[in-house]
Amino acid sequence: MLDYDQATSFLGEWGPFQLIIFFMLSASIIPNGFNGMSVMFLAAIPEHHCLVPESSNLSQAWRNVSIPWEMKEGVQVQSQCQRYRLETLSKYSAKGLLPGKDVNVSEIELEKCLDGWTYSQELYISTIVTEWDIVCENDWKGPLTTSLFFAGVLIGSFISGQLSDSFGRKKVLFATMAVQTGFSIVQVFSTSWEMFAILFFIVGMGQISNYVAAFILGSEILGKSARIIFSTLGTCIFFAIGYMLLPLFSYFIRDWRTLLLALTVPGLFCIPLWWIIPESPPWLISQGRLEEAEEIIRQAAKRNSVSPPAVIFKTGELEDYKNSQRKRHSFLDLVKTQNVLIITLLTICLWLIISIGYFGVSLNTPNLHGDPFLNCFLLAAIEVPSYIIAWLLLKNVARRYSMSSTLLLGGIVLLLMQLVPQDLQILSTVMVMIGKFGVTAAFSMAYVYTAELYPTVIRNMGVGVGSMSSRVGSVVSPYFVYLGAYNRILPYILMGSLTAIMGILVLLFPETRGQPLPETIDQTQSIKGLCFKRNVSPKTHVHKKENKNGPVLMSSRL
Template sequence: MRDYEEVTAFLGEWGRFQRLVFFLLSASIVPNGFNGLSIVFLAGTPEHRCAVPRGANLSGEWRNASIPLELQGGRAAPSRCRRYRLAALANFSALGLRPGSDVELGSLEQEPCLDGWEYSRDVYRSTIVTEWNLVCDNDWKGPLCTSLFFVGVLLGSFVSGQLSDKFGRKNVLFATLAMQTGFSFIQVFSTSWEMFSMFFVLVGMGQISNYVAAFVLGTEILGKSIRVLFCTLGVCIFYAFGYMLLPLFAYFIRDWRMLLLALTLPGLLCIPLWWVIPESPRWLISQGRFQEAEEIIRKAAKINGITAPDVILDPSELQDLNSQKQQTYTILDLMKTRNILTITIMSVILWMIISVGYFGLSLDTPNLHGDVYVNCFLSAVIEVPAYIISWLLLRNLPRRYSMAAALFLGGCVLLFIQLVPSRMESYSCTIYSTGDVREIWDHICLFNGLCLHG
């Protein structure tokens, strides 16, 4: 029997149908660039200090001295989590004593921020941190919220492939797009950190699931010569476009609820794609739905302006395919032989290392010197040349050599940044952004795994 590539060779590689599928599937990835790293701004932590209530009966001098100083980054700064005991300060103020001259501040008793916090509005108007006071003793909740998103990504990674094998690539793609958009919209109305985090898990599940479904759908529809282009300069660059738009949205919308709403609404633009993006003919054939597969192929030929053969899948081929239909695969097949098990373990380890590097660098942009919005935008922009380089490497060089070189270069850059003096802030940020050679690791590792696993 001829394989699918041979049967559909008459369609060509880069006709109007293929270009349509290429760009529409790539465009469906843009919202993933929003959701994947939106927590950088949604959970931004502004400068803060203990609130001192108006009714504390303190003079202006004692009010200004009510926050102790502590070392932060090698310099003295007002404490974020402690204040001097207000009852004692009020007594000193009533007696007419002055801080520093009449009373030694270092000897005073301190207390936690019993009346909440005052937050700087210079960078953020509001975030989930300022909304629910995720600072000091509760400062672990912000990072945990990020971790819970990736718990959802982990769960989605396990189930998305199985679901798309059972229900179809297109159905899972649009169901998980709806899941990502719908639960992200519900997050806007969160009344507590717990509610926000619970829905963030579901957003993470939808985010990775629709990414995987779009990725697989594109590789199954497009021809051999276009797949590498689709997987690097297609879905990945459109993801980077979404990532680039994130700091632009965040710069003009400083309130976290309105920002999340603005990042959610573009997902509705994917609804019309349901009537344009087709199901994978390969998947339909694997399910024995040959007539539906042939209809899609004929429609593709019509869009490309090509006359399709009278018979695309002949009866003898259908019989062979029917006999193969019952053959199914599970994750256990990746452990069937020693060779494939070794490749699987190596791929998993490499993906873990690359993912830690990628998200560790991306989520750390608020902690860099300089403007958080500029740093995030630069982190996104640098991904574009990284994708182009990975595309060129995948086309022209062996996968394992390219991957080893990219990993070595990325590691050297991240080690080298430790030698840059702290006063050279802009230079440090430039080298830090160059660490986005992580993108090259990402895609070479992906294609190395695909090729080795066949």
């Protein structure tokens, strides 16, 4: 049987070749941080109220009272969706009557914003909301825009693996980069909300496919220790770098078309990577293209200044290697036995709720008090220490307790948001950051824990189902944010409750740290509290110890 890592061990772990691949592929993930959260600023909702046209012939006194006031979270604010009937106001104005003195304004009939809206330009010169009036009776288009993007991510995650398996990691990586960048440029010239939303859906498909292809390519090209760092801190932190740059771009560029173009241009800088990043040698081997795989390894050896052996891959081992890549199980195996079925159901709930918490908190940034650009930067920056803490927890603490503690931290802190007075803006921001810290850490560990729960024969499918559930959570999350327009605290109460409950339920999962990885379905560990036990055959159970450097699989949000 061909052992790829052993066959290429002469390259070393951290030579110039590995460093270039590590940083170039990680850099290609930065645009995912731009686009994944850009909707917060592209579709931001400025302060607004009904437009009172100059042609209404109102005196200044009547114009000043033309918009009614209403209570919102204990504060008097101007109505965003209603005004006093202009025809009536014009009659009173023409007669010289004064509001409050001659006429009780509150008794005048109300009407909708028939002439459009007036938007504040204090924070944004323009957004898609101000351009196409996505407010009041059309405010449902806002969360739908975000959901369509994540629906594209959901569809893209279905097809990205199959595409890279069929056409190669490198071709799919650059093709999806082209889709993401090209359709984003076209999106700049959108003439309607419908056009913008459809293009955003396609951009979402390209983004996740781009990320998955880069993740797989790096995991297959790099050696063991480099692969571990790339699959954890590499991809996650470079995603966070893109996320942190988003509010910086948005702060200096307040027009949505110019901002989108500025966020898209960095994707063009990835074009030269075509001549630097090679195809995945393991994929070439699986396709029978042994000579091409050997040529890539020899070029890598030359760059690392080492001498390759005369024969790197033995042709006699090729067929066995290709056979080992074939799937022998179906998705039905995830639900056939009671034990695996319960693990699958809990995994779906875990990924769904974590995703709702992560994206809900991230996308709800504009509803926080204070500067939205600073708040976004802080919530992005908190991800870096979160990833590092998650890595340390995975190396040193039991999986169940690591997941439970971070989920409970995030959930409880978000629940406590309802106790914070509205005027304590700094405390609110700090608490949201702590909540984001906990949820992000749990999200980072979910890939590792899920991979260890499932036996080898269905591990990829188990992780795939969990990942797919997270995509569904991302599609749903904008509607949690939507509730914040009516009650600032309600999204945090819902997200905090779900996250805290999941923090307790995760304790039902079996512990996997330091345990032998199950190879077959019969060897899957039992859920805590179930009365049956798994039937393990000592002859077939293969014991594996966890790598001293920690687990291999982690991933970013998108």
